[in-house]
Amino acid sequence: MAQRKRATIREVAQATGLSPAAVSYALRGMQVSEETMERVRRAAAELGYEADPIARALASGKTGMIGLLCGSLEDLWQQALAVGIARTLRDDERYALILDAAGDPGREQTLARQLRGVDGLIVQPVDPAAAFWPEIAESLPVVAIGDALPRAQTAGEVVFDNRAGVTMALEYLAGKGHRKLAVLTPTQASTPDRPADVHVMAEAKRLDLDIDMRTAPQGLAAATEVAADLLPTRPGAVFCFSDSIAYGVLRAARDLGLSVPGDVAVMGYDDHPMSSLVGLTTVNWDIDAIVEAAVRLVVAASNGKIRRRRIVQPPRLHQRTSA
Amino acid sequence: MAQRKRATIREVAQATGLSPAAVSYALRGMQVSEETMERVRRAAAELGYEADPIARALASGKTGMIGLLCGSLEDLWQQALAVGIARTLRDDERYALILDAAGDPGREQTLARQLRGVDGLIVQPVDPAAAFWPEIAESLPVVAIGDALPRAQTAGEVVFDNRAGVTMALEYLAGKGHRKLAVLTPTQASTPDRPADVHVMAEAKRLDLDIDMRTAPQGLAAATEVAADLLPTRPGAVFCFSDSIAYGVLRAARDLGLSVPGDVAVMGYDDHPMSSLVGLTTVNWDIDAIVEAAVRLVVAASNGKIRRRRIVQPPRLHQRTSA
């Protein structure tokens, strides 16, 4: 509370009889003799000096922070992704500033716009086609996860082959003999023509499926409510566009006394660790590979190395007991 | 990538024929005429001007960022807590810088020390008794969640009545007739005499229980491995100090073909939303209340309002099917 003033670089300079510049160099191991470096280190430790990241950032133009703009942190899988990215960034001496668009394209735009003082941005776009992305990507390195940003010059993209993922899921369900299904996609304010939705419609037509397409929030309680409305219409199977939503369906099914997969088959999407425990059949994206690739791309870009690589993740089907 | 330069306040000043100071005031609605304000607003919008948070922070001494130092983000409950706090902070125009001590007191110290340029700190301490807390708390407002920081002058504390929580869990298990139990606490590098451990030992003695105390990581896969080692010793019940660990036990039990709670009862701690789905009996802490209280305290303190309140959370028992 006391907000005690911390030591500045000037005080260290005074203590060692050097100039502030020399101290600055010494602390970062540049341009100084071994001996001076040692002396400075000692004095700094003595005074409890710790460089002020704000001042450093203003002077150097680099903050060491990477913004992580998540589509919706209510989704457990995205939580896991965020934690993984934060952890991996730390190994590069960088910190993640985690932001949550909460499924709202408007908020996504606001957050992306306000985001300065960040060396790079990793984004799981809610609205990949939005008009503001090119402008953002022009002012700092942007790496997109999930969907590409078609109109922006990103520093890299780790995209999911959602077309293949949807096909895989729907073919699997169709192969089990299901014709009448429901599809639950995450609720998001006004994002028309989402790529995933388009894929679902196309595949439904191709496979001659009767689908009831609805939206659901990612929170367990809220998703359960939506599912409780849906299940009485007795779809043969429910395909959820995130494991979090699928958990809600499982919960609702149990509350209604429906057996899974007997009365209703349930499929998820993403493969959160908990899915292995609850037996959810789901489409798997390799989260570790995604984390690793995204971090590598954004770190390279923030160092000025140009990559602009597009890495495509292939889906895999994890069959368990729910479908 | 182009790193296109954004407009500065000076350019807005030039465009309007005012001084930078006037623009600064106008943009924050102070000391200027309505008319000038409007003119500045328009010019700023035109130029796409957005204040640089770094420079603003250096000049004003406030960043709008609150540090959130989590004990271990592998724990799903702590993930949920972090997401909730970030979301709630946003309503106060503040951002959360989420950091993960990963159960390591050493890392906790490093992170806490480096943490400057943050208006306040919310921490779920790994090592509440550590010697560096007083120093940290002196340089910025600190709010502790979970365990209090006994030696530091914090700006507030939202503590869990772990004594009551442990008693509740152990009495419940004892009441079910269990004598031989195992307790799984989160792995953390070298933190001696953790309060929770002490409570467990005391209660074990009082209730005359035979307990096998072990540690486990919070990740599902890793926790499952530990549990797979433990379960063959056939404890009557396993009490886990986090739901995440309990999930691992449930998984291992299923892998080994043990019925829950028939062959082994499992109890968790924290009450993550998923526990309602997997039927985990657990000790509940009201996460929404905790989030709300912690944010309120840290925001008040970062505004200079002194509170220093200690809020104690009472445990509740959520009985489900696993014990």
Add this chain to the structure above:
DNA sequence: ACGCATCACTGAAGCGTTTAAGTCTATTTG
């Protein structure tokens, strides 16, 4: 012994804001 690098460091400008103090005009007040 001479020029030429190299090394170790210093001086000072700047990064883009905020903010305390000061200036000038217009208005109010005794």
Add this chain to the structure above:
DNA sequence: CAAATAGACTTAAACGCTTCAGTGATGCGT
């Protein structure tokens, strides 16, 4: 009507660091 007051700005000094362009000393080759 002089003096005090308020309003609307401007000036300039921070904020704490980095970094560019020097400045003397040394070491080196010839």
